[in-house]
Amino acid sequence: xxxxxxxxxxxxxxxxxxxxxxxxxxxxxxxxxxxxxxxxxxxxxxxxxxxxxxxxxxxxxxxxxxxxxxxxxxxxxxxxxxxxxxxxxxxxxxxxxxxxxxxxxxxxxxxxxxxxxxxxxxxxxxxxxxxxxxxxxxxxxxxxxxxxxxxxxxxxxxxxxxxxxxxxxxxxxxxxxxxxxxxxxxxxxxxxxxxxxxxxxxxxxxxxxxxxxxxxxxxxxxxxxxxxxxxxxxxxxxxxxxxxxxxxxxxxxxxxxxxxxxxxxxxxxxxxxxxxxxxxxxxxxxxxxxxxxxxxxxxxxxxxxxxxxxxxxxxxxxxxxx
Numbered sequence: 001x002x003x004x005x006x007x008x009x010x011x012x013x014x015x016x017x018x019x020x021x022x023x024x025x026x027x028x029x030x031x032x033x034x035x036x037x038x039x040x041x042x043x044x045x046x047x048x049x050x051x052x053x054x055x056x057x058x059x060x061x062x063x064x065x066x067x068x069x070x071x072x073x074x075x076x077x078x079x080x081x082x083x084x085x086x087x088x089x090x091x092x093x094x095x096x097x098x099x100x101x102x103x104x105x106x107x108x109x110x111x112x113x114x115x116x117x118x119x120x121x122x123x124x125x126x127x128x129x130x131x132x133x134x135x136x137x138x139x140x141x142x143x144x145x146x147x148x149x150x151x152x153x154x155x156x157x158x159x160x161x162x163x164x165x166x167x168x169x170x171x172x173x174x175x176x177x178x179x180x181x182x183x184x185x186x187x188x189x190x191x192x193x194x195x196x197x198x199x200x201x202x203x204x205x206x207x208x209x210x211x212x213x214x215x216x217x218x219x220x221x222x223x224x225x226x227x228x229x230x231x232x233x234x235x236x237x238x239x240x241x242x243x244x245x246x247x248x249x250x251x252x253x254x255x256x257x258x259x260x261x262x263x264x265x266x267x268x269x270x271x272x273x274x275x276x277x278x279x280x281x282x283x284x285x286x287x288x289x290x291x292x293x294x295x296x297x298x299x300x301x302x303x304x305x306x307x308x309x310x311x312x313x314x315x316x317x318x319x320x321x322x
Contacts, residue, residue: 006033006103006170007084009091011076013069015044017095017216020128022053024097030104031058033090038080039063060084073187078180090170095216097128102211106170114207115172116198118147121163126218137161147206149199153246154257156192157265166191168213169206171198182245186231188238193245200253232273239269240288247290259291267301271309282306 008025012018025035035057039046041064050061062083068076081089088106092098098119106117120141123131140155140162155162166187175198182193199206243262250257266289270277277285282302286293 005086006088006090006106007081007086008033008035009077009080009084009089010035010037010094011040011069011073011080011091012037012046012094013040013042013044014094015042015046015049017218018046018049019052020097021092021094022050022057022059024100026053026057027100028098028103029101030107032107033058033103034084034086035059036080036083037061038076038083040069040076041065041067072183074181074183074190077187081176087173088170089173089176091166093167095218096167097124097214097216099211099213102209102213105209105211109207109209111207114202114205115175116195116202116205117170117207117209118164118195119168119170119209119211119213121165121168121213121215123163124214124216126216128214128216130214131217134161134163137163143208145208147199147208149196149204149206150255150257152199152206153192153196153255154261156196157257157261159265159268163215164192164195165213165215167215169195169198170209175201184238184241184245185234186238188235189242190238193242196246197249200249235273236270236285239266240285244290259293260297262289262291263293263297263301264305267305271305275306275309277306279307 010021022035025033037046037050037059039062047061050059053059060083064079068079077091081091102119109117120143123134125131137160140160152162152164156164178201179194179197181187182190182197184190184193195206243266247262249255263286266286267282270282270285279299279302283298286298
């Protein structure tokens, strides 16, 4: 295999951690990949960082004239993928890092059957240090061989600590050409939707890899932003669209997930986005879901996941805890 087999796609905008990302690629024990960096018309200086690694990493850099990420993040992903022609695609980021044998592990795991591969993840902070809080969820992420589609979506809806981001999957180009990236506002839930539909096309499973991807939790990514009213509204809208899309996909493929799982997941989302929401307004949001729930269920999940988050938020404010 030559360099053209694996494309590592980096839709780039931020400069703060780009050097760390590229350094982790430079250190790979197997260099059979090409890095495509799609500069989303960033105001930050990226080329001077990229130049530091271009002699040892096969990098193709392209700066777009228009910022697309602020309009549609998935469209930015898609035009970055369009820069490449390789058979395998790894959608990465401008701030995360990978273990030095990740590419080697991928090639060793290719079996001629599977079209979707997933690395396990660990969460790091802005300094690159592991966040020990998340270690308690490792037991939900220890899959040695395969994760089935139904286990994947059930764990994601449970919000039980099973980790899935946009950066730890390598997929065959045929999956992308068939389905693209599922588009929601802010690409919120777009990654889960995309990996789920790809897994269905892969015979209802995701092939697990052994090396680790380190996903960075920082104040500069949208996952951390729960204060901007504009972002919150977009996340709520995306969550409603995601459940509607998921419901239709379940019917199409005759998949079974208990309806209360959707209410549970949505309640958790609302508890994060709007912890001070009233039961009346929460009920209005629930009415937009493609299911009917009785008042007892709605009140139960409101108290458990929304009201409780509001109390925690007030306690943090009282104690001045960030």
